[in-house]
Amino acid sequence: MSTKKFNSTNTLNELYLDERCTLNKVLRIIGKRWVSEVLVLIKEDVSRFSYLKECLTGISDNVLSNVLNELIKSELVKKEIFNEVPLRVEYKITESGLALVNVMHDLCSWGKKHIPYEVRIKPTFQKKTI
Numbered sequence: 001m002s003t004k005k006f007n008s009t010n011t012l013n014e015l016y017l018d019e020r021c022t023l024n025k026v027l028r029i030i031g032k033r034w035v036s037e038v039l040v041l042i043k044e045d046v047s048r049f050s051y052l053k054e055c056l057t058g059i060s061d062n063v064l065s066n067v068l069n070e071l072i073k074s075e076l077v078k079k080e081i082f083n084e085v086p087l088r089v090e091y092k093i094t095e096s097g098l099a100l101v102n103v104m105h106d107l108c109s110w111g112k113k114h115i116p117y118e119v120r121i122k123p124t125f126q127k128k129t130i
Contacts, residue, residue, distance in 0.1 A: 026100075029074050034059055034067050036104055039093070042077055043101045047090040076100060 017024040030036055034056065041055055053064055068091060071077040076097035082088040093101070111120065 030104065034063060035071065038067050039071060039076060039097060039101055042091050043093045043098060047092060049089060
């Protein structure tokens with residue numbers, strides 16, 4: 001996996017926007033694929049990796065692991081490792097994560113109210129017909 005260039009225009013723009021508004025940082029966290037779904041499932045007490053994977057059809061182990069690590073790094077989720085054989089790991093939502101999920105529900109309600117149904121259900125990717 002390649003590392004991000006610190007002096008690239010994209011990285012500099014990202015840093016600039018982060019300095020201007022905290023909302024940009026929040027959107028960068030929750031705007032990544034699978035993050036909102038994983039966060040909501042953990043809030044609903046789906047706390048084990050295998051259960052999360054089972055609930056998220058199409059997610060790979062690697063992607064789920066990366067999402068969980070990002071949520072832990074952002075202190076939205078905490079990881080608890082039990083000293084058992086076999087090893088048991090559970091994920092729990094933090095107070096900060098719970099507050100964010102509530103805001104995400106508000107955003108979803110806003111979208112249902114202000115974005116027409118036809119636009120909401122329209123796939124973002126459409127195959128080109130020849």
